Amino acid sequence: MDYKLISRLQTLLPLGYFYLIVLGILKDGVFFYMLGINFIKFSSITDVLMSPIADLTRYPVLLIAVIAINYALFLYNRYQVKNSHKNWVRSSFVYKKFWANHKSATEQDFKNHIKNQFLNSLLMMVACFFLGGGIGFGITARDRIENNKMTFDYKITYDSGKTAEVYMIDSNSVYYFFVEKGQKNITISPTGSIEKVELINNRMLK
Known part of the structure; x- marks a missing residue:
């Protein structure tokens, strides 16, 4: 050895x-x-x-x-x-x-x-x-x-029950970074305030 x-x-x-x-x-x-x-x-x-x-x-x-x-x-x-x-x-x-x-x-x-x-x-x-x-x-x-060329591949459900399609920029163990459909401002949301994240446009399953 x-x-x-x-x-x-x-x-x-x-x-x-x-x-x-x-x-x-x-x-x-x-x-x-x-x-x-x-x-x-x-x-x-x-x-x-x-x-x-x-x-x-x-x-x-x-x-x-x-x-x-x-x-x-x-x-x-x-x-x-x-x-x-x-x-x-x-x-x-x-x-x-x-x-x-x-x-x-x-x-x-x-x-x-x-x-x-x-x-x-x-x-x-x-x-x-x-x-x-x-x-x-x-x-x-x-x-x-x-240029508003985002693809809204995710749908999030807030803990309040509200849902929104989003362009997911990134995420970590503490926050999600995304833009809601119809908006141009970046939202930084704590993971604890979001109940569910759905991938609604999965190119690997098409």
């Missing part, structure tokens, strides 16, 4: 999850900023801690694409490491730049550098996934509200 690998994973996994939490906060911050809402005021600590998992499972197609791209990048990185002695690697920009800045480095140092390049690319890719999603979906939601 490789105890060094296990020890390294025990160190990296908490750091990796903390990185995802930070990105989740930034993503939600950007998304709700587009709608004029300070989401921190309407979020609990549980929402913050669970946001990475929620975001990664919310858009499965994008998640699969990111995983596929990073896996391909990993395979290419490993292929480079195994063939670091070949001319096509030695003639690359990464190789020339590394040796220009590290005159006394060894071949193993260069292999480690390639591995670090993959890690940096992975972190950048994940950051783009979160922040790009926050910006993109925020702009989309704002434009739909401004």
